[in-house]
Amino acid sequence: MTPDQEMTEQTRWMLAVRDERDKRAFVALFDHFGPRLKAFVMRGGTGPELAEEVVQEVMLSVWRKAHQFDPTRAQVSGWIYQITRNCQIDKLRREKRPLPEMIEEEADSGPDAGDIVALEQESAHLKQALHRLNPEQREMIEKAYLGDLSHTEIRRITGLPLGTIKSRIRLGLERLRHELKSMREI
Numbered sequence: 001m002t003p004d005q006e007m008t009e010q011t012r013w014m015l016a017v018r019d020e021r022d023k024r025a026f027v028a029l030f031d032h033f034g035p036r037l038k039a040f041v042m043r044g045g046t047g048p049e050l051a052e053e054v055v056q057e058v059m060l061s062v063w064r065k066a067h068q069f070d071p072t073r074a075q076v077s078g079w080i081y082q083i084t085r086n087c088q089i090d091k092l093r094r095e096k097r098p099l100p101e102m103i104e105e106e107a108d109s110g111p112d113a114g115d116i117v118a119l120e121q122e123s124a125h126l127k128q129a130l131h132r133l134n135p136e137q138r139e140m141i142e143k144a145y146l147g148d149l150s151h152t153e154i155r156r157i158t159g160l161p162l163g164t165i166k167s168r169i170r171l172g173l174e175r176l177r178h179e180l181k182s183m184r185e186i
Contacts, residue, residue: 007071014076018066030059033077037084044088054091058084060148129179137172144169 007015010032016025034055041051061083069079130138143149143157154165 008076010076011071014062014066014069014079015071017063018069021066026059026063029062029076029080033080034059037080040081040084041088046088046092050091054084054088057091058087061087064153125180126176129176132179133172133175137168137175140165140168141172141176 010029013022013025013029013032016022017029037055037058038048038051041054042048046054058080062080065083069076074082130141133141140154143154144151149157151162151165151169154160155162158165
């Protein structure tokens, strides 16, 4: 961005997120770009639910990668839309779905009732096992696996040493395995 170019409101928000980790500016960015990104993703052939997931992942990436934003290299909208496109492609590849340009109509095949029941039972067992962990281990596992946070991010949030975080996760996972195994044997 040259000195004579005026900075957009979105750029100011992004710089506040990047430089000050400003949550209000992030909310403003999310409110501005969220609906636009969802429409963009859906135009690529993605359904509304998956489009919502992509938008959530993109905005999480914007927060996490804010330090990489450089207004001299790209406009904030271009930067965010590039993250969106990459995320959409990654998500489609992970789910082994065709890319938007190659979408074909499939026969409607709903989930098998047996699979649904089995999944619900496994979820209930996992919830029970999680509640049996001590609170410190449960918190670390939830942040790492349900919150999708890295160990470094957990350290930044909690202020705990990295070794403590890793130990709690490791010990909690061992206990979870033991709890789930004993539940299956019943």
